Amino acid sequence: MTALSRIAASGPAPRLTPRTSLTIGLLNNMPDAAMAATERQFGDLLRAAAGPVEIDLRLFALDSLPRGERVAALMDGRYESAAGLAGAELDGLIVTGNEPHAPELEQERYWPAMAAVIDWTRAAGVPTIWSCLAAHAAVLRLDSVRRRPLPAKLSGVFESVALTDDPLLAGAASPFLTPHSRQNGLAEHDLIRSGYDVLTRSTDAGVDAFVRREGALALFLQGHPEYDADTLKKEYLRDVGRFLRGERERHPPPPRRYFGRDGERALETLANYAIRRPSPDLLSLYAEVLADARVSQTWRASAIGLYHNWLAEAAGMSIAPVDRESV
Numbered sequence: 001m002t003a004l005s006r007i008a009a010s011g012p013a014p015r016l017t018p019r020t021s022l023t024i025g026l027l028n029n030m031p032d033a034a035m036a037a038t039e040r041q042f043g044d045l046l047r048a049a050a051g052p053v054e055i056d057l058r059l060f061a062l063d064s065l066p067r068g069e070r071v072a073a074l075m076d077g078r079y080e081s082a083a084g085l086a087g088a089e090l091d092g093l094i095v096t097g098n099e100p101h102a103p104e105l106e107q108e109r110y111w112p113a114m115a116a117v118i119d120w121t122r123a124a125g126v127p128t129i130w131s132c133l134a135a136h137a138a139v140l141r142l143d144s145v146r147r148r149p150l151p152a153k154l155s156g157v158f159e160s161v162a163l164t165d166d167p168l169l170a171g172a173a174s175p176f177l178t179p180h181s182r183q184n185g186l187a188e189h190d191l192i193r194s195g196y197d198v199l200t201r202s203t204d205a206g207v208d209a210f211v212r213r214e215g216a217l218a219l220f221l222q223g224h225p226e227y228d229a230d231t232l233k234k235e236y237l238r239d240v241g242r243f244l245r246g247e248r249e250r251h252p253p254p255p256r257r258y259f260g261r262d263g264e265r266a267l268e269t270l271a272n273y274a275i276r277r278p279s280p281d282l283l284s285l286y287a288e289v290l291a292d293a294r295v296s297q298t299w300r301a302s303a304i305g306l307y308h309n310w311l312a313e314a315a316g317m318s319i320a321p322v323d324r325e326s327v
Contacts, residue, residue: 021054022315025093029062032071038177041226042094049307057089081116092314093126097133111262115141125216127314132182135220143194147184155181155257157299160200168309169199175298178223180205180237181318217314225303229295230270232258237290244280251275263293
């Protein structure tokens with residue numbers, strides 16, 4: 001029985017009450033360098049997906065994540081402790097990950113606090129989106145499903161196919177595109193065995209989005225629909241810099257299906273030279289090439305459609321469709 005059939009079989013749909021606003025929480029666990037951009041990206045995507053419905057975005061942070069002076073000042077008076085989630089009366093919650101530092105998630109400094117949030121969302125029945133590494137943390141905590149290291153970092157824009165007629169994919173853009181940027185992944189058979197429904201899968205990137213509705217609606221995303229057009233470009237330059245400074249062993253591959261043929265050729269030439277003679281001085285050459293590389297947010301329609309459907313289902317309401325191509 002499909003997810004859509006299960007919903008239909010559960011009885012008549014509740015009467016929809018028109019609403020003019022939704023309160024969505026964002027537990028922003030991203031590193032300092034990406035924290036402000038992440039806040040803006042999710043805010044922009046939610047507002048685009050909500051159409052005429054106003055989004056009240058409330059910002060939360062884990063107390064156990066250390067912050068630099070500049071970011072701490074930015075957060076002051078704007079971010080609430082994650083301990084305040086229970087009293088926030090949220091219509092939905094988005095939880096982001098953090099750049100991995102330990103081999104296992106349980107070894108991360110913030111794990112006890114993250115585990116407490118995961119437990120609370122399940123007990124409180126809060127509709128939640130678990131983004132990238134947060135998705136890995138949630139399924140580990142809930143069902144002991146462990147992420148698996150990938151042979152190399154997965155980075156690029158990947159086309160996925162829908163595996164179900166789930167309401168979250170209603171009116172999905174074709175092709176369904178999502179940026180991915182991760183060093184670990186979840187095995188599809190592990191998820192299915194634990195009761196998750198896989199929504200979209202990419203031939204190259206594996207499981208893209210999956211869901212569970214036991215209790216509260218929980219949407220898990222291994223990719224980053226919220227990314228700006230140039231986010232993958234910035235991450236690639238960051239990773240190249242780490243290689244040139246000797247902070248990582250291997251030169252990163254460029255994001256796939258992102259820079260275009262000319263950009264990929266120029267980067268390949270640079271990479272071949274840098275691998276033989278790594279030096280931080282080469283980073284300026286990469287920056288010059290990337291400055292000329294044209295990138296576009298090809299995944300925007302897919303992202304808006306998915307978040308639009310999540311907002312509608314999480315709030316138990318009907319939201320007027322939005323023009324995904326014009327946003």
